[in-house]
Amino acid sequence: MNKSMCSPPPCRADERSHAQIPLGPWLRRLLVAIPIARLGADPEGAHQLRRALAHLQAWLALADRRALREEVRWLRTRASKVRDLDVRLTQDPPPAVARRWQRRRVGAHQRLLDALDDPRTAALLATLATLPPLAREGTRDAVARLAARTLERGARAMRKPTIKRLHALRRSVRRLRYALEWTGRPTGQMARLQDTLGRLCDHAFTLRVVQTKCRRVRDWKQEMEHELRREARRARGLWKKVRSTLEDRA
DSSP states (O other): OOHHHHSOOTTHHHHHHHTEEOSHHHHHHHHHHHHHHHHOSSHHHHHHHHHHHHHHHHHHHHTTOHHHHHHHHHHHHHHHHHHHHHHHHTTOOOHHHHHHHHHHHHHHHHHHHHHHHSHHHHHHHHHHTTOOOEEGGGGHHHHHHHHHHHHHHHHHHHHSOOHHHHHHHHHHHHHHHHHHHHTTOOOHHHHHHHHHHHHHHHHHHHHHHOOOOOHHHHHHHHHHHHHHHHHHHHHHHHHHHHHHHHHHHO
16 A cells, blocks of 8 residues: 555644644743843833734734733833833933933832832733634634724824824724734834834824923924834824735625
8 A cells, every 4th residue: 555645744843833833932922021121221111022922912802802902001101111112222312411310210110120120011922822724714703893993983083183093093004913923914014104103103202291481492303203203104194004904805
């Protein structure tokens, strides 16, 4: 008898692995980011910590693990406070503004350390390590809901682009992008839109919180306003492409 005729197809194991989505890769990235974020000197620590937590949130959303999503959100909020200040400090603010943000960052980093040392974080990490892989087949409805929400928020934001609506679109794009990444689908245009919306919202928020009549700060704010308008134009163009892709899939 031909040996190959009675042997199982060689791709079957791969098919089983591709049908599942393990949490492990981004959990390992989270564990690598934690000690860097603890030190606080390298801005990449808080950035990679927040990014890993956002990917874990997306996986938990696909798995419909709401309680664990809330625990991840709790820790991610602490990392976000540090990251947001790091981003603002890269915007080349005037010295007086920079010093104020540096002081706030010290406090935000301490609150992140407190959260990382909290037994709540240890319990979260232990639970995440025990979760079984997610069945890829069961993610379709969740991805469809995320896509529909993104289209809805995008329509609102483009109709009346307030900071609140743009930030809501930014969050929806991020969640959908990461969900698509977990399921192995391309996200190039969405990644560019997320980055552009991120810069747009960062500039808009900075302009809103900085209130002063100092000439040097006024000049800096004018530069920020110019960047804001440029990012807004770019976001509109990218949104049209992403919207078209999402509508085609719907």
